[in-house]
Amino acid sequence: MLEISDVDRIRTITLNRPEALNSFNEALYDAASEALIAAAADRSVAVVVITGTGRAFSAGQDVVEMAQRNTGGIANGVHGFPGFVDQLVEFPKPLICAVNGLALGIGATMLALSDLVFMSTEARVRCPFTDLAVAPEAASSYTFPMLLGRHNATWALMSSEWLSAADCLQMGLAWRVTEPDELLAETMRHARVLAGKSISSLMESKRTIIESIRGPIAAARERENAAFAKLMGTPANIEALSALAERRTPDFAAIDLLED
Numbered sequence: 001m002l003e004i005s006d007v008d009r010i011r012t013i014t015l016n017r018p019e020a021l022n023s024f025n026e027a028l029y030d031a032a033s034e035a036l037i038a039a040a041a042d043r044s045v046a047v048v049v050i051t052g053t054g055r056a057f058s059a060g061q062d063v064v065e066m067a068q069r070n071t072g073g074i075a076n077g078v079h080g081f082p083g084f085v086d087q088l089v090e091f092p093k094p095l096i097c098a099v100n101g102l103a104l105g106i107g108a109t110m111l112a113l114s115d116l117v118f119m120s121t122e123a124r125v126r127c128p129f130t131d132l133a134v135a136p137e138a139a140s141s142y143t144f145p146m147l148l149g150r151h152n153a154t155w156a157l158m159s160s161e162w163l164s165a166a167d168c169l170q171m172g173l174a175w176r177v178t179e180p181d182e183l184l185a186e187t188m189r190h191a192r193v194l195a196g197k198s199i200s201s202l203m204e205s206k207r208t209i210i211e212s213i214r215g216p217i218a219a220a221r222e223r224e225n226a227a228f229a230k231l232m233g234t235p236a237n238i239e240a241l242s243a244l245a246e247r248r249t250p251d252f253a254a255i256d257l258l259e260d
Helices: 027-039 063-069 080-090 106-113 139-148 150-158 165-171 180-195 199-231 233-244 253-259
Strands: 002-007 012-016 045-052 054-057 095-099 103-104 116-120 125-128 161-165 176-178
Touching: 002 027, 012 027, 012 180, 027 080, 045 054, 054 106, 063 233, 080 103, 080 106, 080 199, 095 106, 095 180, 103 106, 106 125, 106 139, 116 165, 116 180, 125 165, 139 150, 139 199, 161 165, 165 176, 176 180, 233 253
Parallel strands: 012 045, 045 095, 054 103, 095 116, 103 125, 116 176
Antiparallel strands: 002 012, 125 161
16 A cells, blocks of 8 residues: 655655555555654655656545545544645655646645656646535645636646646646656755755744745635535535446536536
């Protein structure tokens, strides 16, 4: 589920559910949260890199579990989605994402909670919230406009369309784009520059950079959680999940006419 390796004070956390495109189920949320907690506490770790196995960085929320959750068939993990986002927000050391392939949902929104993003030219990013008849997540309603600008963020969060690596670079969601076979080498080259610095200096520098946005991130998450709770399990959301399972385009027009 996770592969963890250390070299030169850099810990690489590799999402390893390739059969599910590294989508997050409760077990992976918990494992990734624990990995971040351990890396934060480990004095031998200066920098963390997150990447994926196979053709995906992460396909986001495991949609099988999402559908089962609507029927009450899934038990919450120890950390779950909220706890994983907590660890991303609170992680005190430089956090780098090396996006090797598809990045959807939390696989996309977590990029805006990291400190540097490297992408393969083959990477593609998608925020499928409106296709699922839900709302943005992981403070992306704040972080995306902050990083991408309001117009780009509106398109990314409302259209549910794919963004290429070139799009992400131009918009500001990616910092560097490389050929696929150079992604990890280029990521590690920059990670080693940071890992050569004093860890206490890195941590204090990161704290001063992000301290002013902690409040807005928390407020955005509260708004998103309320919107998500309002929309989950509604006819539109059920139609979206049914359409996804049946591999068809959801018909929201008929449902919207019936809603108040």
